[in-house]
Every structure is written in structure tokens, then in C-alpha cells.
Amino acid sequence: MRKNRESNRSRVFEFNSKRVTKIRIVITIAILLFFAGISWIVRAHNHPVASAYGAAGGPSGVPVREPNISQPESGASEAVTPIPDSLVASSDFGVHAPSTVTQPRVGTGTVLQGPPEFKSTVRIFIHPDDIYPPVVAVRPGKVIISAENNAQRNVALIVERDLNPGRAVARVPAAAQDKRNRQEYTLGAGDYVFYEESRPLRQGKLIVDPKFN
Numbered sequence: 001m002r003k004n005r006e007s008n009r010s011r012v013f014e015f016n017s018k019r020v021t022k023i024r025i026v027i028t029i030a031i032l033l034f035f036a037g038i039s040w041i042v043r044a045h046n047h048p049v050a051s052a053y054g055a056a057g058g059p060s061g062v063p064v065r066e067p068n069i070s071q072p073e074s075g076a077s078e079a080v081t082p083i084p085d086s087l088v089a090s091s092d093f094g095v096h097a098p099s100t101v102t103q104p105r106v107g108t109g110t111v112l113q114g115p116p117e118f119k120s121t122v123r124i125f126i127h128p129d130d131i132y133p134p135v136v137a138v139r140p141g142k143v144i145i146s147a148e149n150n151a152q153r154n155v156a157l158i159v160e161r162d163l164n165p166g167r168a169v170a171r172v173p174a175a176a177q178d179k180r181n182r183q184e185y186t187l188g189a190g191d192y193v194f195y196e197e198s199r200p201l202r203q204g205k206l207i208v209d210p211k212f213n
Helices: 002-046 048-055 085-092
Strands: 120-126 135-138 141-149 155-161 168-174 180-187 190-196 199-208
Touching: 120 135, 120 155, 141 155, 141 168, 168 180
Parallel strands: 120 141, 135 199
Antiparallel strands: 141 180, 155 168, 155 190, 190 199
16 A cells, blocks of 8 residues: 555656656747747848848849839930940050040130220431421320431430429430430320430420320
């Protein structure tokens, strides 16, 4: 009787041990499946493009259209630019063709310029015993004074104001071999006299008049 009780206890203990082992196996499998599910969710969240690519049929062999490549519209033909023969020949021999330099476009507009500055010209002839002309009239502003040397020696033409003698406003020397010298001066309105430097008593008159045409 005692042996039967011990045998029953051993059977119960063995049964309980097997049950506990089965429960542990089930729990272990459940834990593994739980972590595997979490890992799959994390991968799907971190790689949505790969998942979408697989769903679109990428791995299965179905072609996927690249989003960055622009496709021509249906029914429209693509324009093909012909390649010059010179470029083809240079590429065959490994020689680079000269690049084309684009020149900047030059505008065709006309730049408006003001009228040229007016300059009066006075020619005074110096002779051995005389000076000519006796009277000359010009407009105020820039005046080109030309000393014409006919005295066969070195001379100098002097111009000064009529009311301020002895203070020259212009001096134009003219050598005997050159026979002519021209210089530019700016003269204001008023009366002037001119003479050859060595003969100040033989004078001519220079009138600078704003009304002179």
C-alpha cells in the first residue's frame, strides 16, 4: 500500500514536471514571437521605401518607374540634335573639339552726343612793317589765335585788354622757319588789342562780342 502511494506521488510529480516544462516552452515561444513582431514593425517603420518597393513588385521582377526621370508625353517625339562630323571625328581619335565661346550681345542703341564745342579762329598776319587785319570780331569762349609770320624773322604776337595795357592775356610766338603758330585761349567779352612784341605801337583791335555770329 505504501509502495502504491509512493508510485502515485512519483507519477504526479513527473506529470507536474512535464507540465511545467511545456508551459515554459510555450512562454519562451510566445516571448520570441513577441520580440520578432516588434523587430518587424521597427524595420517596416525605418524602411518604408523598401517596403513600398517590394509591394510595387520590385523584387518580383515588375519594373518600377524612377521618380526623378522625366518621361516624354505620349505621342510626342523627342528632338535629336545632330552631332557635327568634326566632333565625331575628334571623339574617334580622342581629341577634344574646340569649345564655342558665346560673344556678348552688343546693343544697337545709339548714344546721343551733344553738339561739338564751338571755337572761333583768328588769323593775324605779321608783316615787316605792318600787322593785319586792323579789326577782328569773335564770340566769347575758346578762341584759336594763329600768328602768321611774314616778317622773315622770329616774332611773337601779343594780345591784351584795351583798358588794361601791359598785361598780356595771350602770347603766340612764331619762328621764322615755321612761319605759323596756333594756340588756344579762352577770352571773355570785351575789347582787346594785339601787336607784334617788338613793335607795340602798331596795333590791331580784337572785339569779343556775345552778339557776334
